Amino acid sequence: MNMRARRFLRHWLPVLVWMVLIFVGSTDLMSAEQTSRTIAPLLRWLKPNISVEAIAQVQFFVRKGAHLSEYAILALLLWRALRITVPQANMSILAGIVLLASAVFAVSDEFHQSFVASRTASPVDVLIDICGALIALALCSLARIRKAGKQES
Numbered sequence: 001m002n003m004r005a006r007r008f009l010r011h012w013l014p015v016l017v018w019m020v021l022i023f024v025g026s027t028d029l030m031s032a033e034q035t036s037r038t039i040a041p042l043l044r045w046l047k048p049n050i051s052v053e054a055i056a057q058v059q060f061f062v063r064k065g066a067h068l069s070e071y072a073i074l075a076l077l078l079w080r081a082l083r084i085t086v087p088q089a090n091m092s093i094l095a096g097i098v099l100l101a102s103a104v105f106a107v108s109d110e111f112h113q114s115f116v117a118s119r120t121a122s123p124v125d126v127l128i129d130i131c132g133a134l135i136a137l138a139l140c141s142l143a144r145i146r147k148a149g150k151q152e153s
Contacts, residue, residue, distance in 0.1 A: 011081040018077055019105065022070055026109050028118045035063060067125055071132035075102050079140050091144065095137050102133035 001009075039059045043050050078098045082089070106129035114121035 008085070011084045015074070015077045015081050018070075018074055022074065022105070022109060023112065025066075025070070026113045026119065027116055033118055035059065064125075064128055067128040068132040068135070071102055071106060071129040072136040074105065075099070075133035075136035076140065078102065079137065091141070095141070098137060099130070099133055103130050106130060106133075 036055075036059055039062060040055050043055050043058055075098050078101055079094065082094050082097060086094070103126070106126045109129070110121040110123070110126055113119040
C-alpha cells in the first residue's frame with residue numbers, strides 16, 4: 001500500500017468505524033430497555049433507596065448525553081480527516097461540511113431507528129446530535145485560534 005493510501009486510511013478509517021458504531025447503537029442493542037439493565041442496577045448499588053422516577057431521569061439524561069457525545073466525536077473525527085485530506089480548504093467551509101455531514105448522518109440514524117421495533121425516531125435527538133457536532137466544532141475552532149496565537153508569539 002502506498003503512502004497516500006495509508007495516510008487516507010489512517011484519517012478516514014476512524015470516521016467509518018465510528019459511524020458503524022453509531023449505526024450499531026441504533027439497533028435494539030442500545031435501546032432504552034437494554035441500557036436500563038445496566039443503569040438501574042448501577043444506580044441502585046450506588047443509592048439503594050433511589051426512586052423509579054429518579055432512575056428514569058438519570059437514564060434519560062445518560063441517553064441524551066450519549067447522543068451529544070457520539071456526534072461530538074463524529075464531528076471531531078470528520079474535522080481531522082477533512083483537514084488532513086484537504087489542507088488548503090477554508091476552515092469555515094470545512095466546518096460547514098462537517099456540520100452538514102453530521103446532520104445528514106443524524107437524520108439517517110433516526111430514520112434507521114424508525115425501523116427498529118424497540119426504538120423510536122425523534123427529531124429532538126437529531127437536534128441533540130447537531131448540538132454535539134456544534135460543540136465539537138467550537139472546540140476545534142478554539143484550538144485553532146489558540147494554536148495560531150502561540151505561533152504568533
